[in-house]
Amino acid sequence: VQVMESGGGLVQTGGSLRLSCTASGLTFDDYSMGWFRKAPGKEREGVSCISWSGSSTRYKDSVRGRFTISRDNAKNTVYLQMNSLKPEDTAMYYCAADFSSSDACFIPTTARDTDEWNFWGQGTQVTVSS
16 A cells, blocks of 8 residues: 655745645545644644545644645545645645545544554645745
8 A cells, every 4th residue: 555645845824735645555435534744843633534435524623714625536536725824834744544434534633543544655744934
């Protein structure tokens, strides 16, 4: 299984970026997909998730209304559209897949629950300058 993120970069405050994540070697629509981030000196945190069909999405409070997650199962790809970016959004962003038998997703709140996600990408850096 391979999970690969792209789309990170340097952007000014208020700008936008769209992250993409393509997964191969798995049955993509068996998995919820999620975006996580880790900033220097901080713990990894869940940002957003989307169920296998795309009917269920969830967001971390601090990004709700600014970020939008979506997926294209025909392309084995999940996206994270990030608007109105803030310096505090600066982090390495990771994509992950979680096998799920239900059409729902949940953003994990503990490191243990986060570690249970099945497959992870290598990350893409997002830097927001002030």
